[in-house]
Amino acid sequence: MNTVRQLDRVVIRFAGDSGDGMQLTGDRFTAETAKLGNDLSTLPNYPAEIRAPAGTLPGVSSFQIHFADTDILTPGDQPEVLIAMNPAALKANLRDLKPGGTIVVNTDEFTKRNLTKVGYDENPLEDGSLDDYQVYPVALATLTIGALAEHEVSKKDAERSKNMFALGLVSWMYSRPTEATEEFLRGKFKAKPVIAEANIAALKAGWNYGETAEAFAVRFEIPPAKLAAGTYRNITGNTALAWGITASGVASGLPVFLGAYPITPASDILHELSKHKRFGVTTVQAEDEIAAVGAALGASYGGALGVTTSSGPGIALKSETISLAVSLELPLVVVDVQRAGPSTGMPTKTEQADLVMAMFGRHGEAPIAVLAPQSPSDCFDIMLEAARIALTYRTPVMVLSDGYIANGAEPWKLPELADLPDLSVEFATEPNAVDAKGEEIFLPFQRDPETLARPWAVPGTPGLQHRIGGIEKADGTGDISYDPINHDHMVRTRAAKIAGVEVPDLEVDDPTGDANVLVLGWGSTWGPIGAAVRSLREKGVSIARAHLRYLNPMPRNTARVLEQYDKVVVPEMNLGQLALLLRGNFPGTDVVGYNKVRGLPFTSNELTDALEEVIKNG
Amino acid sequence: MADAVKLDAPKLKAKDFKSSQEVRWCPGCGDYAILAAVQSFLPELGLERENIAFVSGIGCSSRFPYYLNTYGVHSIHGRAPAIATGLAVSRPDLSVWVVTGDGDALSIGGNHLIHALRRNVNLKILLFNNRIYGLTKGQYSPTSEPGKLTKSSPMGSVDAPFNPLSLALGSEATFVARTLDSDRAHLHEVLRAAAEHEGSAFVEIYQNCPIFNDNAFEILKNPETRDEAIIRLKDGEPICFGDKVVVQSGYGLQVKDAAEVDESEVVVHKADVEDPAYAFALSRLSGIALDHTPIGVFRSVKRPTYDKGVRTQVDEAAAGVDRKEALDRLLHGGDTWTVL
Numbered sequence: 001m002n003t004v005r006q007l008d009r010v011v012i013r014f015a016g017d018s019g020d021g022m023q024l025t026g027d028r029f030t031a032e033t034a035k036l037g038n039d040l041s042t043l044p045n046y047p048a049e050i051r052a053p054a055g056t057l058p059g060v061s062s063f064q065i066h067f068a069d070t071d072i073l074t075p076g077d078q079p080e081v082l083i084a085m086n087p088a089a090l091k092a093n094l095r096d097l098k099p100g101g102t103i104v105v106n107t108d109e110f111t112k113r114n115l116t117k118v119g120y121d122e123n124p125l126e127d128g129s130l131d132d133y134q135v136y137p138v139a140l141a142t143l144t145i146g147a148l149a150e151h152e153v154s155k156k157d158a159e160r161s162k163n164m165f166a167l168g169l170v171s172w173m174y175s176r177p178t179e180a181t182e183e184f185l186r187g188k189f190k191a192k193p194v195i196a197e198a199n200i201a202a203l204k205a206g207w208n209y210g211e212t213a214e215a216f217a218v219r220f221e222i223p224p225a226k227l228a229a230g231t232y233r234n235i236t237g238n239t240a241l242a243w244g245i246t247a248s249g250v251a252s253g254l255p256v257f258l259g260a261y262p263i264t265p266a267s268d269i270l271h272e273l274s275k276h277k278r279f280g281v282t283t284v285q286a287e288d289e290i291a292a293v294g295a296a297l298g299a300s301y302g303g304a305l306g307v308t309t310s311s312g313p314g315i316a317l318k319s320e321t322i323s324l325a326v327s328l329e330l331p332l333v334v335v336d337v338q339r340a341g342p343s344t345g346m347p348t349k350t351e352q353a354d355l356v357m358a359m360f361g362r363h364g365e366a367p368i369a370v371l372a373p374q375s376p377s378d379c380f381d382i383m384l385e386a387a388r389i390a391l392t393y394r395t396p397v398m399v400l401s402d403g404y405i406a407n408g409a410e411p412w413k414l415p416e417l418a419d420l421p422d423l424s425v426e427f428a429t430e431p432n433a434v435d436a437k438g439e440e441i442f443l444p445f446q447r448d449p450e451t452l453a454r455p456w457a458v459p460g461t462p463g464l465q466h467r468i469g470g471i472e473k474a475d476g477t478g479d480i481s482y483d484p485i486n487h488d489h490m491v492r493t494r495a496a497k498i499a500g501v502e503v504p505d506l507e508v509d510d511p512t513g514d515a516n517v518l519v520l521g522w523g524s525t526w527g528p529i530g531a532a533v534r535s536l537r538e539k540g541v542s543i544a545r546a547h548l549r550y551l552n553p554m555p556r557n558t559a560r561v562l563e564q565y566d567k568v569v570v571p572e573m574n575l576g577q578l579a580l581l582l583r584g585n586f587p588g589t590d591v592v593g594y595n596k597v598r599g600l601p602f603t604s605n606e607l608t609d610a611l612e613e614v615i616k617n618g
Numbered sequence: 619m620a621d622a623v624k625l626d627a628p629k630l631k632a633k634d635f636k637s638s639q640e641v642r643w644c645p646g647c648g649d650y651a652i653l654a655a656v657q658s659f660l661p662e663l664g665l666e667r668e669n670i671a672f673v674s675g676i677g678c679s680s681r682f683p684y685y686l687n688t689y690g691v692h693s694i695h696g697r698a699p700a701i702a703t704g705l706a707v708s709r710p711d712l713s714v715w716v717v718t719g720d721g722d723a724l725s726i727g728g729n730h731l732i733h734a735l736r737r738n739v740n741l742k743i744l745l746f747n748n749r750i751y752g753l754t755k756g757q758y759s760p761t762s763e764p765g766k767l768t769k770s771s772p773m774g775s776v777d778a779p780f781n782p783l784s785l786a787l788g789s790e791a792t793f794v795a796r797t798l799d800s801d802r803a804h805l806h807e808v809l810r811a812a813a814e815h816e817g818s819a820f821v822e823i824y825q826n827c828p829i830f831n832d833n834a835f836e837i838l839k840n841p842e843t844r845d846e847a848i849i850r851l852k853d854g855e856p857i858c859f860g861d862k863v864v865v866q867s868g869y870g871l872q873v874k875d876a877a878e879v880d881e882s883e884v885v886v887h888k889a890d891v892e893d894p895a896y897a898f899a900l901s902r903l904s905g906i907a908l909d910h911t912p913i914g915v916f917r918s919v920k921r922p923t924y925d926k927g928v929r930t931q932v933d934e935a936a937a938g939v940d941r942k943e944a945l946d947r948l949l950h951g952g953d954t955w956t957v958l
Contacts, residue, residue, distance in 0.1 A: 282708060287729055
């Protein structure tokens with residue numbers, strides 16, 4: 001008889017060879033956990049190589065999930081449980097495991113050859129080096145092959161199902177339901193029902209192994225979290241972004257046109273949107289990054305909501321076209337899912353080092369609006385905001401997501417569609433001025449006095465034929481103009497238009513009201529900063545926090561907020577890019593940077609320590 | 619927005635297509651003749667002016683859209699085919715034209731050109747080839763002859779040039795033609811054929827730059843040489859010019875004296891030959907010296923267009939869909955749970 005023990009939270013990491021299906025295993029465990037009503041946060045971590053040499057350290061792929069009976073903000077600093085499918089996975093992940101943590105290990109892979117491959121002289125399962133951990137050695141492959149003896153699958157296919165055996169076992173350990181995974185497997189292997197049934201059998205065998213093997217004396221339960229009432233689903237940042245783009249089309253009534261070129265970690269947005277044709281979403285996989293943004297701009301010119309999605313290297317290539325969009329004053333949404341750079345850098349690892357590029361990485365004075373989602377589910381809302389700004393102000397808008405948000409997942413309380421903003425636009429259909437002879441004419445650069453936006457007259461509109469281009473235009477008429485005063489006026493007007501974009505005020509969370517230090521983040525650091533602030537306050541330390549979702553223009557009250565604090569700590573996964581902007585825009589502010597570029601999100605522990613240090617040193 | 623280009627002919631004249639902008643090419647530039655020819659041709663399209671859009675890149679030729687009273691975008695060096703692709707895919711009711719030059723289309727924009735052609739996007743691409751960079755004041759271009767002396771090649775260019783038509787054919791173009799800035803009637807005829815073609819139409823127009831590369835096409839214009847140099851391709855007719863004919867030779871085509879050849883051996887031109895090898899062989903008849911230069915429609919074949927393919931998928935998927943309701947279903951589909 002097993003004992004059932006209640007836990008309030010746990011962090012589990014699945015790790016194996018990149019061919020072992022760890023991402024899928026993690027995804028399914030996440031879905032089971034979400035279904036159970038726990039709050040959760042995930043961190044996939046995988047190599048850029050599709051199949052690095054089997055069994056090697058560079059080939060290790062992992063998936064971490066943190067779930068709890070309360071709301072949580074990060075995927076957890078340290079796993080408490082490690083599922084290691086081979087010696088490489090054990091070696092690569094052991095140092096992250098909490099002291100005394102649990103290891104479920106696939107003994108079948110611990111051969112002399114595999115151990116040598118990763119530099120183990122002795123078998124760590126036998127040399128006592130894991131004595132401080134609770135180790136469950138399980139012959140995963142042997143057990144799976146045995147369980148599938150009655151199935152008409154090859155030994156190789158049977159062995160490949162061992163990840164499902166592991167999932168079944170861990171699902172049993174943490175009392176997760178597996179029915180949805182069975183359904184999922186039937187759908188995934190629709191064309192190969194034999195494989196589907198083999199995987200389901202492996203999943204069940206894993207569960208039953210937990211139930212019957214005497215090794216597993218304890219199983220755990222983590223009760224559902226008390227989240228706000230509503231309907232939830234689990235969502236990754238890239239999916240939320242794609243859905244936000246789709247929703248922007250619905251909210252504006254415009255066709256959506258995505259021009260994209262495959263690039264890690266943004267490709268999933270293209271994949272997802274290419275399934276959304278029923279919403280009038282057109283996706284063009286262009287010949288290169290430049291063509292992708294060019295086609296999107298061409299579609300915007302024609303009256304669609306033009307969108308392009310990429311990562312840093314691709315955004316660099318799009319720069320010239322974004323500048324043209326600034327000059328043409330047409331709507332364009334540009335998504336940069338940031339990754340570790342420069343150049344190819346570490347494509348599957350996260351970073352926030354494109355902020356200054358987003359702000360200034362163009363030729364000439366070419367300001368654009370810049371937004372950053374703070375969590376996976378926030379990607380949905382931020383895209384609606386990006387579309388609002390692009391359509392209202394006829395401007396390019398850059399959205400800075402990153403690899404952490406893109407692939408990480410969290411529960412998302414589904415919005416009421418009745419609350420979807422109205423993003424409908426009015427195209428110009430009539431002349432808007434009278435010439436010297438008293439004839440009605442159309443001035444393509446006659447601006448709205450409030451927004452400074454120009455009229456959007458799409459081809460096909462009778463009588464409004466006009467030419468636009470990258471050459472400087474006379475304000476009003478849009479005719480080519482080399483007039484010095486006009487150019488100065490146009491540069492300032494384009495800048496004023498962006499500076500005048502309406503964005504909500506910066507919200508400050510300062511519950512005690514006596515904090516001297518403000519921690520100000522942007523983008524995906526929201527979760528780790530929140531967790532750190534929470535733990536400081538639990539210790540009785542006063543600290544204020546605010547998070548910038550709007551980086552250009554910054555909220556109107558930003559200066560007022562910053563003035564209230566002696567020090568402003570700015571944690572960033574770069575070498576101080578927001579700090580640079582703050583020092584330039586708000587020179588009186590004492591900005592303290594906390595910077596790390598390791599391709600990994602901050603842990604809440606390190607941020608807690610860093611913030612405490614600043615507060616202590618006053 | 620209609621779902622196809624409308625063809626109910628309004629009665630417009632060349633002057634209706636002139637914009638208010640002052641034309642600013644150098645005196646004697648071949649672009650003037652092309653502009654006049656296009657303005658006099660456009661009424662033939664039978665379209666309202668608002669349903670025509672010209673997209674250009676950068677270069678002398680790319681100023682073209684400013685001078686036409688249609689919709690127009692003067693965009694980025696080399697990128698016009700990409701921008702026009704987005705416009706053509708999303709707006710089937712427009713007739714979309716690209717105006718480009720030898721530097722714009724073949725050098726900085728080579729990638730977009732070949733992909734527009736292979737996809738067969740419904741674009742009419744007019745490439746003004748003057749074999750020189752004009753707007754940047756006279757450097758050699760990807761169509762300049764080897765050894766060309768320019769500001770950037772004082773000892774002669776060592777670049778091997780492109781044959782634009784060979785490149786277009788290698789890019790799976792479905793319509794490929796060549797014409798001359800100075801031959802208004804021929805230019806008109808080729809534009810008409812290009813406009814009637816469904817899909818990408820690639821038209822190379824030899825265009826004289828009087829400032830930096832004057833008389834580059836003299837052999838095709840001088841009354842004393844042109845009849846011996848120009849091969850006028852006419853569909854269904856034997857290929858004859860001056861006292862010469864074109865015959866098959868080995869894997870390609872060859873020019874021979876008519877007197878040496880039996881009439882039955884003369885190649886009869888057919889633009890709709892599926893195998894692009896024929897049109898390719900035609901494109902190779904003229905070397906860089908232009909001594910035997912075919913003009914007219916080299917190739918015109920039917921192939922599904924990219925823009926229609928893309929739209930058909932979207933239209934089929936979107937037919938009868940209430941988008942708001944579908945969005946609700948998308949959000950609530952799959953694994954959801956409710957907290958009370």
